Amino acid sequence: MEIKVKISILLEIYGKLLTDKQFTLLDDYYNNDLSLSEIAENEGITRQAVRDNLKKGENKLFEYEGKLGIMEKTLKNQEKIAEVLSEITTIETKMSDKEIAKVLEDVKNKLAVLV
Secondary structure, eight states: OOHHHHHHHHHHHHGGGSOHHHHHHHIIIIISOOOHHHHHHHHTSOHHHHHHHHHHHHHHHHHHHHHHOHHHHHHHHHHHHHHHHHHHHHHHHHOOOHHHHHHHHHHHHHHHHHO
């Protein structure tokens, strides 16, 4: 997974644990695609201060993920759900019993919401 995507996901999960300034800077940089110069100008600070705050915030996000592992668990669950959905589709297409097909469709719909 690309580092920018990973940090964006971590920011969504753990962002409220950061300082308001770190959250704002990371959000502007990773989600709003602003440059260091644009953020510095908006915040009235230097580019170096923006960079320092970004690095501190990134390190905190990775520290939280290392301790709590929420993103990793979520991604693994999504993979498992996708596998189950694939298996249900296979069963559904090979069976002729309409009741089984209906039950499988209901389960499939419920699992699809989680993905």
